[in-house]
Amino acid sequence: MSDKHLIVEGLSIEFDGQTVVHNLSFTLAPGKTLALVGESGSGKSVTARSLIGLAGAGARVTARTLSYGGQDLLGLSERGWRRLRGKGIGFVLQDALVSLDPLRPVGKEILEVLKAHNWGDRRSRAERVIELLDKVGVPQPRLRARQRPDQLSGGLRQRALIASALALSPGLVIADEPTTALDATVQAQILEVLQEIKARGDSLLIISHDLAVVAQLADEVLVLRHGVTVEQGPMQQVLRNPRHPYTRALLDAVPAEHARGTRLSPGQPAVGGQPRPAADSPLLLRASGLGKAYVGPDHQSRQVVDGVSFELRAGRTLGIVGESGSGKTTVARMVLGLLEPDAGRVEFLGQPWTAAGSQRVTEKQRRLHRRDISVIYQDPLSSFDPRWSVARILADALDVAGFEAGQQAVRIRQLLEQVRLPADLATRRPLQLSGGQRQRVAIARAIASNPKVIICDEPVSALDVSVQAQVLDLLADLQASLGLAYLFISHDLGVIRHVSDEVLVMRHGKVVESAPVEALFDNPQHEYTRRLLGAVPRLPGAQVQLVVPPLEAENSAWLFDESQLWKIAI
Amino acid sequence: MSAITYSNARHERLARLARRATWRLAGGVLVLWAVATLTFFALHLMPGDPVLAILGGASGNPTAETIAQATREFGLDKPLAVQYALYLGRLLQGDLGMSYSQHLPVTQVLAEQSWATLQLTFSALALAWLLVLALTVLTAGRGRWVSSLASLAETLAAALPHFWLGILLLAVFAFGLRWFPPAGSDGWRTLVLPAVALAIPLAGFIAQVTRESLELTLEQPFVLTARTRGLSDTAVRFKHALRHAVLPGISLSGWAIGALISGAVVIEVIFSRKGLGRQLYQAVQAQDLPLTIGISLAVAAVYVLANIVIDLLYLWIDPRQQGKTA
Numbered sequence: 001m002s003d004k005h006l007i008v009e010g011l012s013i014e015f016d017g018q019t020v021v022h023n024l025s026f027t028l029a030p031g032k033t034l035a036l037v038g039e040s041g042s043g044k045s046v047t048a049r050s051l052i053g054l055a056g057a058g059a060r061v062t063a064r065t066l067s068y069g070g071q072d073l074l075g076l077s078e079r080g081w082r083r084l085r086g087k088g089i090g091f092v093l094q095d096a097l098v099s100l101d102p103l104r105p106v107g108k109e110i111l112e113v114l115k116a117h118n119w120g121d122r123r124s125r126a127e128r129v130i131e132l133l134d135k136v137g138v139p140q141p142r143l144r145a146r147q148r149p150d151q152l153s154g155g156l157r158q159r160a161l162i163a164s165a166l167a168l169s170p171g172l173v174i175a176d177e178p179t180t181a182l183d184a185t186v187q188a189q190i191l192e193v194l195q196e197i198k199a200r201g202d203s204l205l206i207i208s209h210d211l212a213v214v215a216q217l218a219d220e221v222l223v224l225r226h227g228v229t230v231e232q233g234p235m236q237q238v239l240r241n242p243r244h245p246y247t248r249a250l251l252d253a254v255p256a257e258h259a260r261g262t263r264l265s266p267g268q269p270a271v272g273g274q275p276r277p278a279a280d281s282p283l284l285l286r287a288s289g290l291g292k293a294y295v296g297p298d299h300q301s302r303q304v305v306d307g308v309s310f311e312l313r314a315g316r317t318l319g320i321v322g323e324s325g326s327g328k329t330t331v332a333r334m335v336l337g338l339l340e341p342d343a344g345r346v347e348f349l350g351q352p353w354t355a356a357g358s359q360r361v362t363e364k365q366r367r368l369h370r371r372d373i374s375v376i377y378q379d380p381l382s383s384f385d386p387r388w389s390v391a392r393i394l395a396d397a398l399d400v401a402g403f404e405a406g407q408q409a410v411r412i413r414q415l416l417e418q419v420r421l422p423a424d425l426a427t428r429r430p431l432q433l434s435g436g437q438r439q440r441v442a443i444a445r446a447i448a449s450n451p452k453v454i455i456c457d458e459p460v461s462a463l464d465v466s467v468q469a470q471v472l473d474l475l476a477d478l479q480a481s482l483g484l485a486y487l488f489i490s491h492d493l494g495v496i497r498h499v500s501d502e503v504l505v506m507r508h509g510k511v512v513e514s515a516p517v518e519a520l521f522d523n524p525q526h527e528y529t530r531r532l533l534g535a536v537p538r539l540p541g542a543q544v545q546l547v548v549p550p551l552e553a554e555n556s557a558w559l560f561d562e563s564q565l566w567k568i569a570i
Numbered sequence: 571m572s573a574i575t576y577s578n579a580r581h582e583r584l585a586r587l588a589r590r591a592t593w594r595l596a597g598g599v600l601v602l603w604a605v606a607t608l609t610f611f612a613l614h615l616m617p618g619d620p621v622l623a624i625l626g627g628a629s630g631n632p633t634a635e636t637i638a639q640a641t642r643e644f645g646l647d648k649p650l651a652v653q654y655a656l657y658l659g660r661l662l663q664g665d666l667g668m669s670y671s672q673h674l675p676v677t678q679v680l681a682e683q684s685w686a687t688l689q690l691t692f693s694a695l696a697l698a699w700l701l702v703l704a705l706t707v708l709t710a711g712r713g714r715w716v717s718s719l720a721s722l723a724e725t726l727a728a729a730l731p732h733f734w735l736g737i738l739l740l741a742v743f744a745f746g747l748r749w750f751p752p753a754g755s756d757g758w759r760t761l762v763l764p765a766v767a768l769a770i771p772l773a774g775f776i777a778q779v780t781r782e783s784l785e786l787t788l789e790q791p792f793v794l795t796a797r798t799r800g801l802s803d804t805a806v807r808f809k810h811a812l813r814h815a816v817l818p819g820i821s822l823s824g825w826a827i828g829a830l831i832s833g834a835v836v837i838e839v840i841f842s843r844k845g846l847g848r849q850l851y852q853a854v855q856a857q858d859l860p861l862t863i864g865i866s867l868a869v870a871a872v873y874v875l876a877n878i879v880i881d882l883l884y885l886w887i888d889p890r891q892q893g894k895t896a
Contacts, residue, residue: 054797082800091798099791101810103888113799150890
């Protein structure tokens with residue numbers, strides 16, 4: 001138990017004369033959790049960093065009061081800050097793959113905190129490292145301590161990162177997006193580890209854009225927008241009865257709580273309520289018995305996709321959900337005809353599209369229908385040539401689709417209008433666009449050739465929740481107006497639930513369950529589906545509350561980790 | 571249980587490194603064969619009669635008889651293919667022939683001259699790395715002015731020609747200040763100026779790459795994490811960032827060995843040092859076929875070996891690469 005309060009009054013942060021955080025005030029008592037919520041650019045991360053004196057070069061931090069445990073932080077020397085970091089305040093960043101030194105074993109990283117503060121001797125430090133890993137729930141800690149982040153699964157390395165922040169039992173832990181980019185079941189486990197910090201009587205400051213995650217941990221919530229506090233108060237009150245429209249918009253944008261056909265983003269006319277195309281609309285795409293195996297570095301073959309079959313009909317959306325490594329992207333690549341299957345085949349518009357072995361289809365045979373299928377990726381930036389303007393990116397797609405040069409200018413303007421981008425954006429380059437604008441350009445490129453099917457591979461996973469809401473709404477509108485069919489791949493069950501008509505649940509390359517969306521979410525049949533649903537954090541007051549089988553979720557994660565062992569024996 | 575798994579993993583890792591070294595050595599043998607073949611044919615395509623060269627050049631005025639005798643003696647009357655086959659056969663036995671111009675076995679010339687060149691190139695490489703580390707660790711990510719000044723200095727250094735730098739160093743430090751001897755190859759004092767002349771342009775070049783990589787690394791999240799643990803800036807730079815930042819420079823060093831040896835040709839002539847560079851310069855001028863081939867092979871062998879060592883060094887610094895290369 002610590003009796004240390006964090007007191008922040010009138011905190012402002014400037015970079016080059018530009019104020020990024022205005023007049024922020026909060027206090028954090030021992031054993032309590034405060035959540036800073038906001039979208040990218042809201043100033044939440046730089047606020048967290050200013051609390052340990054690492055706001056960055058060129059940052060000017062001012063405040064009426066900034067103190068922790070009675071110590072004034074404003075006048076602290078660099079040496080004083082160093083003594084506080086790690087010992088008084090622990091800091092956890094997101095994505096341990098890059099937040100832990102990728103060239104060093106994780107044990108060494110934990111050891112480093114102990115050494116930096118001259119804790120114990122050689123022997124006791126080594127023991128402490130193992131003890132810490134054990135405490136955050138890393139099995140076989142002696143083995144894991146000697147492995148590098150890339151040899152550990154996402155959950156294990158995030159635990160190791162947390163262990164390094166907890167090494168000297170700091171009274172305050174700051175966690176900056178600690179579960180972002182993690183699969184749902186892993187996220188649930190990490191939230192449990194963070195809950196234990198709280199239970200020990202230490203304070204937790206959590207930074208997140210995910211309101212559902214915040215709801216699991218926080219006692220108090222502070223919503224930030226453009227560096228200004230828009231709402232602040234007890235968690236239940238803020239999330240159940242938001243007073244500020246921005247908070248309400250953030251809550252509305254969470255797709256898990258909204259049924260198909262409803263809007264997620266405010267300010268646009270609703271097209272919801274339109275009847276869905278019937279389940280017996282014309283068949284566009286049929287995959288049967290798809291299989292693919294890769295040979296790992298240990299020369300052992302791993303079945304990445306195994307016996308996957310599905311049908312996609314005009315105007316409908318088939319969601320594929322699964323955690324990382326479940327084989328969903330490999331399925332997408334085979335359906336696109338970019339990867340030869342080892343088994344099974346895909347038929348597209350009644351013609352063979354791709355198939356294994358002797359029934360192999362050549363790219364030349366596919367060319368006729370190439371324009372009828374297109375793709376949207378998670379990160380459009382890496383799928384654009386950074387030197388091309390938006391107009392050239394779209395013109396290139398129109399070239400491939402067979403549009404003549406004379407008609408292209410008109411069509412480009414039309415496409416930009418369809419994805420609700422201003423026409424003058426056509427001269428910009430990808431780097432000059434925001435994340436949401438880039439994804440709209442990617443969508444414009446995908447619909448340029450008037451396709452019948454679009455493969456969406458995690459199209460909203462890299463976006464802020466309100467931008468995600470706008471993009472999902474846009475996809476829904478385009479589906480209604482153009483009659484598109486989507487094969488929608490995501491790890492996010494909320495998104496899948498919002499967009500899909502039918503859902504495939506994949507695990508270890510196999511389809512474990514496939515059902516219409518309502519049936520799957522209301523009455524999941526397979527144990528894995530139930531576990532997956534149970535691991536999704538929920539906002540308070542959500543209608544559907546599922547029973548979580550926590551122990552099994554733990555076990556399954558360990559099983560998954562063991563299956564990663566082939567990577568480790570190097 | 572876990573200890574056993576770990577020792578197996580380490581054993582496996584060493585076995586992989588050894589396998590990789592073996593493969594690289596086999597590849598190196600191929601490179602040497604290619605070098606031997608290329609130099610052999612290139613020198614036969616050069617204008618001028620090697621027999622005349624053997625007999626002391628055109629000014630030697632040899633008689634027709636001596637020419638015929640020398641032609642037979644050195645096997646130059648046989649068809650080119652036969653000469654090539656005989657040459658490869660002798661190479662395999664470690665016989666590099668007699669130098670035409672020095673009338674000594676080529677192996678003996680190599681034995682006498684190699685050490686001086688190796689000393690020069692490797693001290694230049696070590697010196698270059700010292701300069702790189704000092705300059706980049708001290709100045710990277712320290713504000714705009716410091717960084718741009720340092721990077722200007724690097725660009726200038728990288729653009730300096732060896733011969734100009736060598737002559738400048740001679741004029742200032744040997745003839746002007748008389749701190750170091752102007753010529754010779756005995757003792758460390760004679761090594762300083764030539765090594766500096768070779769090291770400065772190379773340091774400029776490697777430092778440019780290392781600075782960029784260090785500045786990128788310092789922005790990585792794991793560096794921020796290290797700072798949140800209470801590490802000092804110096805500790806963060808040396809314990810975390812440097813290891814990542816040297817990787818591109820290490821790769822370049824393999825190439826640098828070759829550049830240093832060709833730089834040594836000029837530097838050894840300017841500083842009147844003994845060494846392979848000067849020998850090569852003279853051998854080509856005298857059309858001394860066996861000596862030219864011998865030196866080329868020796869240089870290629872050093873280059874190949876140095877690159878294998880650098881490859882393994884890279885893997886040692888960045889163990890992530892091992893899984894991908896097996």
